[in-house]
Amino acid sequence: MGITDPKQWLTLAIMLPLAMILPAHSDSNHYEGRTNYQAPQAPQALVVDGVADEAIWQKAAWQVLDQRWLGPEYTKEDFQGRYKIVWTQNKIYLLGEFVDDILIDTHRDPLTQYWDDDTLEIFLDEDYSGGDHQYNHNAFTYHLSLDNQAIDIGTDKKPRSYSDHVESRWQQHNNTILWEVSIDVYTDAYRDDASDNQRVSLSAGKVMGLMVAYCDNDGSELRENFVGSEFVPGEGKDRGWIDAGLFGALTLVE
């Protein structure tokens, strides 16, 4: 069957290169069963204050943290957690809602054993590439302790503050805390100590890797539980800080 209509030729001419350019959304770099989260676009920047009174939060779905990566069984008075995501061109925003019976920040130095305080961990892989991110910026793991700083490991293999990437505020509401975070998004080209790192401009259709977790300590020397949003197969479930293949897919929608 020949193509006689010039418009069909035009369509073909446009579609063929697109099909070659657009990456097939293969999941070969991710484990099976990842969360697929659709984040709605906010009409304007949100106020990061631990109060979810922006109307856009009503449009976003909750995703639970129910995967026990470390520690014994826990009660729902001890810990419950869930999160939502929305976005603007400039940032993604996370709203976390947590039940935690005792709030603890015993390591006052933000770079010391920060994962053994009550900590909100946000794992972000800008291009959903998966792969190793332990000592590179293929992905970030922002560790937000109760002091609202964001710590991750740098390419020098040492903990460092990435607090300038985030704005973080939490407030207590009855027996829950609401934690609001904005995050600037950077690619894997990010360089520690450089002053010219470019933030990514976000748009609808973009897919990023995302995983959220909470380190719950209620008075022990080490954290008592580590509970995340993604199923981790096999032994050694605390490996999200190394393997971005565990992250779920975060799709930005209009």
Ligand SMILES: [Ca+2]
């Ligand atoms: Ca707010």
Ligand SMILES: [Ca+2]
């Ligand atoms: Ca607790």
Ligand SMILES: [Ca+2]
């Ligand atoms: Ca990446």
Ligand SMILES: [Ca+2]
């Ligand atoms: Ca706690």
